[in-house]
Amino acid sequence: MHRHAPAGVWSAPGRVNLIGEHTDYNDGFVLPFALPFRIAVAARARADGLLSIATVGDDGRPQRAGPVPVDALEPGGVTGWAAYPAGVGWVLRHEGFSSGADLVIAGDVPAGAGLSSSHALQCATALALLGLAGTELDEPGAPGRAEVAAWVQRSENDFVGVPTGLLDQTASLCCVEAHVLFLDVRSGEMEQVPFDTAEAGLDVLVIDTRARHSHGESGYRERRAGCERAAELLGVPALRDIESAGLDDAISRLPDNLRPLVRHVVAENERVRRVVELLRADRIAETGDLLSASHASLRDDYRVSCLELDVAVEAARAAGALGARMTGGGFGGSAIALVPQDERGTIGDKVVAAFAERSLPAPGLFTAVPARGAGRDI
Structure with a gap:
């Protein structure tokens, strides 16, 4: 060519x-x-x-x-x-x-x-x-x-x-x-859904941890197969059909290894709905806690986080981020943090410092703007 x-x-x-x-x-x-x-x-x-x-x-x-x-x-x-x-x-x-x-x-x-x-x-x-x-x-x-x-x-x-x-x-x-x-x-x-962070005085800071991410090489298949098995055991087409009110009952009918997967999916769907409600009401800053709760669920229940992602999230939150979470399939890749615009530089510096303290390669940082x-x- x-x-x-x-x-x-x-x-x-x-x-x-x-x-x-x-x-x-x-x-x-x-x-x-x-x-x-x-x-x-x-x-x-x-x-x-x-x-x-x-x-x-x-x-x-x-x-x-x-x-x-x-x-x-x-x-x-x-x-x-x-x-x-x-x-x-x-x-x-x-x-x-x-x-x-x-x-x-x-x-x-x-x-x-x-x-x-x-x-x-x-x-x-x-x-x-x-x-x-x-x-x-x-x-x-x-x-x-x-x-x-x-x-x-x-x-x-x-x-x-x-x-x-x-x-x-x-x-x-x-x-x-x-x-x-x-x-x-x-x-x-x-x-x-409108998402004007600048109007709210906020930025979405993306932290590329440099921990390489690949669906093909990760535990993605195992997690997906577990979800499909759980839906089969519960007699529903997909885990989306389990509502928050019925979560405890659903989990009680599953083997131990599948319970955390179902807990994450059901709770995460509810978090998405709640974030959308807040954005529709122009309350972007209030979504931070939900982002952080999502990361905790992905880390503890779905078990797809890693050291670099956890360091990024914890350092950003400790430095003043309103909320932070891994984004994407996990096992590496990037995290995002919702940060006040006037603190973006300081928060980014503290995240880089936290990586250096752990002897991890320096992360890449950029502000994400919906395109x-x-x-x-x-």
């Missing part, structure tokens, strides 16, 4: 999940927002039915995969990083959008930070391949954004082999600026 101009460039953002962790694959509620960091895919069509993929790294050196025939794409046939965009090509072929393409990928979503870089890549690839087929999102007759999110989920579940839920794909495709996305995963119902979802750039 370096000798030819692309037909277009499409991009998709990473995301922060404000609250609602490990609830998506339990048919529950989530509350993400998109980040300004994006993965971009420059693309042009090929007439020979081959798919060629290249990435541009920080050092400017490309990594290449393929070309492979689109019609020959099957699960297990492409491995490593290239499986993510190839899987999207596989799904779109089955949906009637099959064409050869050259793809060049670049972006600034931190990889392994639990900010959904892999889903940003897949969503941008989906938009690029659809665009080459003459279909742009939001045009008459085009697939809906929620439908494309489900396609991306299918590519990751069935082609890449990672059993993720719908949170990240939907956030990347459907979030809008200055809002969080209140998503009911079961029904697909969405509400864009636009995926779309065509050029």
Whole structure:
């Protein structure tokens, strides 16, 4: 592709999940927002039915995969990083959008930070391949954004082999600026809830712990399987169907190893609802305690935290954050802290100092501002 101009460039953002962790694959509620960091895919069509993929790294050196025939794409046939965009090509072929393409990928979503870089890549690839087929999102007759999110989920579940839920794909495709996305995963119902932290004198501080995060290598599968088993034992379609009032009774009917998983999911769904109520009432500062309660639940019941995430959360809270929690699947990645704007620098410094005291690598810090979802750039 370096000798030819692309037909277009499409991009998709990473995301922060404000609250609602490990609830998506339990048919529950989530509350993400998109980040300004994006993965971009420059693309042009090929007439020979081959798919060629290249990435541009920080050092400017490309990594290449393929070309492979689109019609020959099957699960297990492409491995490593290239499986993510190839899987999207596989799904779109089955949906009637099959064409050869050259793809060049670049972006600034931190990889392994639990900010959904892999889903940003897949969503941008989906938009690029659809665009080459003459279909742009939001045009008459085009697939809906929620439908494309489900396609991306299918590519990751069935082609890449990672059993993720719908949170990240939907956030990347459907979030809008200055809002969080209140998503009911079961029904697909969405509400864009205003989230103007600056108006409240607050920032969302993201703390990239540098502890690398991967759904494929973590205990994610084990947790998900445990939730599915618990729902089966309780005779409900998903843990979303257990309400807070019936939690004690439900837990009493489960083996010990499944009880903490159910307790977290039920309580987390309730926390999402309560945060949404506070945001609708323009009471952002009052959400802090719920964020902290979410982290405690993820740490103690769901057991997906780690030393770096706990240090980040504890240091931020001790330094004056209104609340803090890990964000993303866990086992590494990033934490978020709701902080007063005028204390953001001091809190960040104290978090860095806490990492140094533990002889941990210095974390990355940035302020998260809700950004636009995926779309065509050029």
